[in-house]
Amino acid sequence: MSDVIVVIGSGSIAQAIARRVSVGKKILLADIAIETTQRVEETLKKAGFEVSTTHVDVSSRESIDALVATATALGEVKGVIHTAGLSPSQSAAQNLLRVDLYGTAVVFEAFGKVIAPGGSGVVIGSQSSHRLAVDALSQKNADDLALLLPEELLELPWIKEIDDSLYAYQISKRGNALRVVSEAVKWGKRGARINCISAGVVYPPLAYDELTSAERGEYYRTMLGNSPAGRGGTPDEIGDLAEFLFGPKGTYISGSDILIDGGVTASTKYP
C-alpha cells in the first residue's frame, strides 16, 4: 500500500508543506476550485511528485466523506494538510463559519477515523485568533467549540448571531486550535498526531486580499511594520514548521497550537 498525503486547499501554504512532507508518497490534492488544483498538480508533477486531484467542498460532510473514500482507495493516509479556508474579505460571516469552523471540524473527525499509525495532521489556524482577548470565550463556549458535533457548532445561538466576518474568522480559527486539543486524544488512539499552526500574515495570495482591503489594509500594513520581524511571513517558513511537526523530531508534539507570526501578536498586545 502506498502512503498518501491529503492536501486540502491548494494555495501557497499547502504547496510549501506538501513539498516538504510528500517525497516518495502519493499526494491527493483537493480543493473547491478544480482549475487551481489542476494547475498546482502540473507544477508538483514537474517537480517530481506523484499527484492526483479531486474536488472537495469542506462545507459539506458528504463531500468530505467522498474525499476520505478517494484517499483511502489510493493507500494509507499518513498525512492530512488542511489549508482550505476563506479569509474575512472573501466571505460573509455565516458562510465563513461553515467553511472554516464546521468544515475543519468535519475534516478532523472524518480523517481521524482513517489516519494511519504514525500519521500526522496539521491545520492552518491564524494569528488573528490570538488577538481575541484571553477571556473572549467562556470555558463553556471553549469546551463547546472543542467537543460538540460539527453540526451542533453551527446551531449554537452565539455562533448563529455572528455577522462580522473578521470575528467569524477569529472564532473559527480559535475553534480550530481548540478542536485540535480534543482530536489529538482520538488521533492518539490510532498512533497519530494532530496540531494547529496559527500563522501570521503570509504572502501571497490570501494576504494580498487583506493588505489591499479598503477596510483593513492600512491596519495590517502598520501592524506588520511595527512587529519584531517587521515583515510578513513566507509560505516556506510555514512549510518548515509543518515539516518539523510531521517529521521524527516532532513526535512529542500533539494537540498543540503553534503561533508563527514574526512577533506580531507580541507587539500588538504589548506595543
Ligand SMILES: NC(=O)c1ccc[n+]([C@@H]2O[C@H](COP(=O)([O-])OP(=O)(O)OC[C@H]3O[C@@H](n4cnc5c(N)ncnc54)[C@H](O)[C@@H]3O)[C@@H](O)[C@H]2O)c1
Ligand atoms: N495567507 C495568510 O496570510 C494566512 C494567514 C493565517 C492563516 N491563513 C490560513 O491558511 C490557509 C491557507 O491560506 P492561503 O494563504 O494558502 O490561502 P489560499 O486562498 O491560497 O488557499 C485557500 C484554498 O482554500 C480553497 N477553498 C476555499 N473554500 C473552500 C471550500 N469550501 N472547500 C474546499 N476548498 C476551499 C480555495 O479555493 C483556496 O485554494 C487558510 O485557512 C487561511 O485562513 C492564511
